[in-house]
Amino acid sequence: MRYKVFEYAGYICILASYVIATFAQKAEGIFAVIGLVASLGLLLxxxxxxxxxxxxxxxxxxxxxxxxxxxxxxxxFIIVVIVLLSIRK
Incomplete structure (x- = not known):
């Protein structure tokens, strides 16, 4: 059953990476860099x-x-990404 944990953790990492990348898109300065690094870390x-x-x-x-x-x-997660994309800065 150990493989199920890795399966779900992988998908959650990908979807969380998209959410963080969406936030980083609208951020400025150091927060954009932190968001990019966090997103790439989750993809890894x-x-x-x-x-x-x-x-x-x-x-x-x-x-x-x-x-x-x-x-x-x-x-x-798709709903969260759509909501985040629709938020105006």
Whole structure:
């Protein structure tokens, strides 16, 4: 069951990276740099989680068993990204 932790952690890292990148887009000065570094760090964390996922469960080719798991995880983050993009500075 260890691979499930890496699977979900990887997806959460990717989606959190998008949220932070959205904030960094509207930031100025040092906050933009901090946002960029944090976003890139989360993307790197996602890649590491994927590698560990494949290490502990190499024979699985699909990420989610059914589409409901994917929708439950992804839809809230998509809503957050849309809200963040619609916020005017």
């Amino acid at each position: 964390g996602s890649i590491i989680c994927y590698v560990l996922y494949r290490k502990y469960h190499p024979d699985k080719t699909t990420i989610f068993k059914n589409k409901a798991e994917l929708l439950i995880l992804v839809i809230p």
